[in-house]
Amino acid sequence: MAMLFQVMSRAETANAHNAVRRAFGSIESSAGRRRALEAAAEIYFAQEWENPVVRKPFKSLMLAFEEGSKRRDEIAHGMAYGVTFNSTPMGCFLFPAEYNTQRTTPWMGNADDPFAFSRAKYRYTSTMIHGLASKFGELWHKVIEYTPTIRMVNGTPAVILDARFGDGTAQKVEAMLAEEKSKANSASSSEVK
Missing domain, CATH: 1.10.20 (Histone, subunit A)
Structure with a gap:
């Protein structure tokens, strides 16, 4: 961000x-x-x-950031507990803190659910947390892919040029500007000699 x-x-x-x-x-x-x-x-x-061509990809990225932020908070503020059922260790899980009203329910759940005691709206295993870490990496790659699409080309974001005049327009404009600059540099080099 x-x-x-x-x-x-x-x-x-x-x-x-x-x-x-x-x-x-x-x-x-x-x-x-x-x-x-x-x-x-x-x-x-x-x-x-x-313009939806401009706004929609940005809004999608912001929504992904928002969801990622929620998952990050769940991990960062969670509490890890070992769980045992009927004397059998089930492993460790990450639960929300009991005082976190947004991530817990006010009452215990269905008695058939062995995790009902926690009132948690989520519980993560280490495998699930590793999966979320992978998704955070995917989000980073989305930002890396998005950023060049909004680069300024002669004072206009590339996505706007491509939306107005067709895909690839921004690259063509950049190539033309680079060629003009190269010609101008060659001309000024010739004058110096």
């Missing part, structure tokens, strides 16, 4: 990157960071913000 915030803040110098990174890091909640990122996106995408 911090990387996207830096991109959307259009920080261009090392000091600007550092200031934006530190400002973003001072927001203490994940929800606050998501709101800050959305506010930056509204400015970054300007009048195209309402």
Whole structure:
């Protein structure tokens, strides 16, 4: 999220990157960071913000961040307990803390459920936690895939160019600009000689 915030803040110098990174890091909640990122996106995408081609991928990423944040909180604030049924050790599980009203129920569950004693809305095994870690890695890769699609190309986010003029337009514009720059550099080198 911090990387996207830096991109959307259009920080261009090392000091600007550092200031934006530190400002973003001072927001203490994940929800606050998501709101800050959305506010930056509204400015970054300007009048195209309402365009579904622009907005939908961003909103999908924010939803994934929100869900990931919930899972992260469950792991970080959970309590690990060993569980035994009828003198048989069942292993260790990560449960929410009993005082966590959002992640527990007020009453014990069905007597047929051997885990009903915990009133927990979730319980994780180490295998499940490793699976979540894998999903966090997938989310990181989604950000890595998304970031180039919003890069600025001659002052316009690439996704907007591609939406207006067809896929690949941003790359063509970049290639044309690179060629023009190369020609200008060659011309100025010739003049210096």
